[in-house]
Amino acid sequence: MSGDALVTIAVSALVLGSLYAVMALGLAVVWSSLGIFNFAHGLFMTLGAYVAWQVAAGAGWGLWPGIVAAVAAAMAVGAVACELLVRPFLGRKDVVLVAVITTLAGATLIENGVLLAWGGRPKQLPPLATGTVNLFGAALSAHEAVIVAITPLILLAVWLFLGRTRLGAALRAVAQNHEAALLMGLPAARLYALAFALAAGLAAIAGIFLGAIRFMSPAMGGDPLLKAMVVVIFGGVARFAGPVVAAYLIGLIEAVSTYAIGLYWTPSVLFLFMIGTLMLRPQGLFGGARR
């Protein structure tokens, strides 16, 4: 393996890792606070990308208003999805199963809604920055360089929000002990909606990242959701660092595997990896107790 190839793999791992970190963090926030797995998460990403496209390219108002609109729209849809798809079932014994079913149905709903609103023709978002950047001899697009650079800032912002603000503390309190949080007078329903809105907003940002790299389609969220699922299982949700570190590791594994054994085998490797993690360490690599 030449030095060039190593740099190419490293750069590719960083780009993938950034994308997966932003995607997986939202999934982890919802899982740790509500104890459910949200299969509609990929569609928040799709929705974000399409709203951004509509404002930026469709209406021609530029990318930044598009980003703001996309995050706002995704957050609103996220909160509504929580109210309609998850919260009515939270007390039920089979809530884990029901939530899978209702969020899958929600995903179908949003995907076909996007198809009706924007059609099936592939679209592409304008990049966050134009041109190419040279990094240790590997050329990557400026858009990808921006992704790699601002992802740590986004992660830091979420970490500060969860760890340093009263609202973030309330969210963690509901996640750790639902009854105690209720007794302290925390508005659990609104905090759950907040968790969903936060997750959906992050997914929308991931959608904007991806929408300028690949073509957008109503089904574009499916693959990133599966990758984020592998990441969340691998890292566990008990700590903030779990899914973040796991995202970059999975990005690295994917980049190495794509280089060494090809694009077709790589998804199989990742799913084998996920099954292996679940068999040996279901709480995840960095998980303490399981929830």
Add this chain to the structure above:
Amino acid sequence: MTRRGVVIGLAALGLLAALPFVFPVPYLRHIFILAFIYAVVASNWDLSLGYGGIFNFAHVAFFSIGVYGYGILTKLAGWSPWAALAAGGVLATLAAVLVAIPVLRLSGIYIILVTFAFAQLVLQLVVSQSGLTGGMMGMVGLPTFQIPGYNLARDGKLGYYFGALALLVVSTAFLRAFVGSRLGLAIRALRDDPDYAAARGISVARQRILTLAASAFFTGVAGAYYAAYLRIASPDAFGVSLLSLLLSILLLGGLASIYGPVVAALVLTFLSEASVDLGPWRHIAIAVVIIVVVRIWPGGLWSALRRLSS
């Protein structure tokens, strides 16, 4: 089974047997054939999900393994279609035993995730082995069933209609016998109170393997039958739209009832076929039905009807 149940069951069977002669419309038979197949798949899923309480999301993969097993064995290995039909069931059962291994140690959401990952793994393997499976394009022109001197697709698919009906009857009889047996009682006990059941000497590991394996056999056979009938094997067999349809059949029919999913399969396959022209709206309608049913009738329509009649 009560006497009234026997009478209703036989009457329904008589109606379904007479139907293709009363209404000799091939398209109607086509929808019924699909409905019978989906009924087999959904009611077998009810065994693991409803009775066993195992959140198995690899069930659709068992069906696809039957589909592709049939395609590969008949087209590439030159097996006779009938042998490949049985092999579809055996392959799906073996896959179920494989899935059972990680499932044994896990519970709740982790079972959903590991079985979901297994289904994705099978899909990825199928798509990546394009030399064997045709990749994303799938396989076409699979051989159909023949009995000497007669092709089941003749006379407006009459043979396929009765074949599918027979498959449904045998599978349903098997499922009823299974849930009524000591084994069936044991898996329900494990679902309702795992610790107590284990303390009474029920082996969690053995019951879970047996439940998954039993739920997979006729699912795999149904997959092979589906492939022989439509003469194609495509990655759509893994798709979310089939998963959604089966889930809505299961939910509408109600978990842990066997007959519920069978009735729901007939109703929903008709609604689904009738609404093909609606495009995306059809999927939206199915999704809304799922959410509303889960919200309003948690036990499914079957239990709602039973409560009404009693």
